[in-house]
Amino acid sequence: MEFSMIFTFSTALLLLLSPGFGKTGSPPSLSPTPAPAPAPDYVNLTDLLTVAGPFHTFLGYLQSTKVIDTFQNQANNTEEGITIFVPKDSAFSSLKKPSLSKLTPDQLKQVILFHALPHFYALADFKNLSQTSSTPTFAGGDYTLNFTDNSGTVHVNSGWSLTKVSSAVHATDPVAVYQVDKVLLPEAIFGTDIPPTPAPSPAPEIAPAADSPDAKSADTKSAKSSSPSSSPDEAASHRTIFSLGNFVLAISSMAIMVVFL
Template identity: 65%
Template sequence: MKGKMQGIMLFMISLTLVLLCAISVGAQIDGSPISSPAPAPAPEHVNLTHLLSYAGPFHTFLNYLESTKVLETFQNQANNTEEGITIFAPNDDAFSKLKNPSLSNLTNDQIKSVCLFHALSHYYSLSDFKNLSQMSPVVTFAGGQYSLNFSDVSGTVFLDSGWTKTKISSSVSATDPVAVYEIDKVLLPEAIFGTDIPPTPAPAPAPAPGIAPAADTPAADGGGSKSSPTSTPSTATRRISNLDILTGLVLAFASAKFLF
């Protein structure tokens, strides 16, 4: 009996220890802080310097952006994924063809405004310009007086600054939030160069076509195989001539026989 009671007491003590351990572990689990999920990695921003350096012949445009610090402004806007940016990048040939007016006589502030004039403070895909053309003129990054007119003709986007009329020749990058489009002329704003725009020179007239000689006249065919109707006797005429000769011979023989 005494052994049985000792067994029961040992069992009760063991059960109590197990319950205490379970309660302690449960308290530790409930009190441990819940780990928060790892934050999503920040999106990679488009490096405009790298893009303009390697994506096309935009070295002159890039030099202007860097010297005026406009590149920093554009890069900050490009990193703002809520709005984004649209840049119209003139190629190097566009600057080499720019003679009159020139950028050489502009102040640093004016050159900076010209650079800002080549961007919109919002991302626009090529398909967006169809609706954007109905909102023209559109204010550029340079401010209220610096606006551009857009038109979409069968998918080709044309730009008009007053002084400059050009079109988007290629899409360098068009992934939201950054769009960079190549153009073949430098955009010149009326806010700097004025509204006294020289007229566009008329195209040179086409040369007059040469006068071709007549094809079917007798003179043009003088050396050909065809002859005029009177140049060669017909078959009937030759037969009549042969008959006249035969008749003459018969009469000659008859006259000679009569004489002798």
């Protein structure tokens, strides 16, 4: 009797400890929660332009006009991102006319805003932009840029200045910074007087050699044109002398005939 009770208790204990006891099916599988996408790296435009290249003049204008705050916010706090065209220091030093020093503070701010697009564009995207008539900039309104893609080289037309993208300083979404060779001067401020490209000087005329057929022909024509021709007065004088000679000859003949008679 005691042995039977011990066996029954042991059996019940094993059933309770069994993993499948009291369950009608397999436990539901739980899918893992996906990890959040990593946030893009924060881009400090001041540090980038200070280290990346000779962009001190443009950075100075960004800071003095407070446009750096607008660009910085667009770069890191929006989904659109930003594309900035940065002229080298030499582009500003070679800018003789017109001069940015003669602009009003509002005009200068518009010029700096004109150097950025409110969207991230990789270099390959400019091929599609070249098919549009104009692309709006941060300056808004009529401050637009035109792009052409020539075998991978991106050319920028501001309406007053023509330049090209010479290198990519930073091109990771959401921030693109491209170096350009000239300052982008908007047509809305400076008009359309793009400085023309100087025409090549004409080739000097080469005189023919002295012994060439052309030279001989020219000498012959020159000799004919320089030789004096008989004038009408000289011809009349010759005719008069000839008539007097004939008259004298006739008188002499008559005198001889009278003597013989």
